[in-house]
Amino acid sequence: xxxxxxxxxxxxxxxxxxxxxxxxxxxxxxxxxxxxxxxxxxxxxxxxxxxxxxxxxxxxxxxxxxxxxxxxxxxxxxxxxxxxxxxxxxxxxxxxxxxxxxxxxxxxxxxxxxxxxxxxxxxxxxxxxxxxxxxxxxxxxxxxxxxxxxxxx
Numbered sequence: 001x002x003x004x005x006x007x008x009x010x011x012x013x014x015x016x017x018x019x020x021x022x023x024x025x026x027x028x029x030x031x032x033x034x035x036x037x038x039x040x041x042x043x044x045x046x047x048x049x050x051x052x053x054x055x056x057x058x059x060x061x062x063x064x065x066x067x068x069x070x071x072x073x074x075x076x077x078x079x080x081x082x083x084x085x086x087x088x089x090x091x092x093x094x095x096x097x098x099x100x101x102x103x104x105x106x107x108x109x110x111x112x113x114x115x116x117x118x119x120x121x122x123x124x125x126x127x128x129x130x131x132x133x134x135x136x137x138x139x140x141x142x143x144x145x146x147x148x149x150x151x152x153x
Contacts, residue, residue, distance in 0.1 A: 004061055005118060009111045014066035019073035023056045027139035032131040039065040039124040043131040045076075047139045052076050052084070055132075062124050064115055069128035075105045081136040088129040095122045 022029075026044035039061035046054035055076040059069045068091070077083070087106040089112045093099035094113060101110035115125050 005114050010067045013070040014063040018071055019055050021056045028129045028135040030135040032127045034124040037124050041127040041131050043135045045135045045139050050080055052079050064121050065127050067123050071108045073129040082132050084136050088133045103149035
């Protein structure tokens with residue numbers, strides 16, 4: 001069973017980290033940590049017209065957290081905030097309830113379905129999606145504040 005958890009596909013994804021690093025001037029940055037295992041992910045996002053225009057992540061996580069972050073890093077740019085939140089909810093449902101994997105741009109998360117049977121691994125697997133969703137909401141609020149005409153005469 002442990003071989004299924006750390007499959008060659010998961011290990012390959014974990015070894016390939018798209019969008020690694022940090023952005024010089026992000027609209028928002030969020031760090032998430034798994035208290036259980038110490039996995040840590042910092043995400044930087046820049047939004048334009050409600051979509052992720054630029055994305056970077058600094059990932060220090062277990063193979064499962066790295067694999068999920070790799071999927072996020074590969075598909076984040078161009079995604080809407082709603083797509084990110086939908087993927088996060090679908091990943092959570094897949095892990096907690098055995099629901100189907102997300103479809104569309106984040107369909108590769110299906111490789112993480114075996115994590116369902118290991119609840120202590122859920123938090124580290126969710127980190128990249130939790131951090132990205134939160135960063136998008138913060139960036140959305142900040143960019144709305146910069147473009148708002150509230151108070152204009």
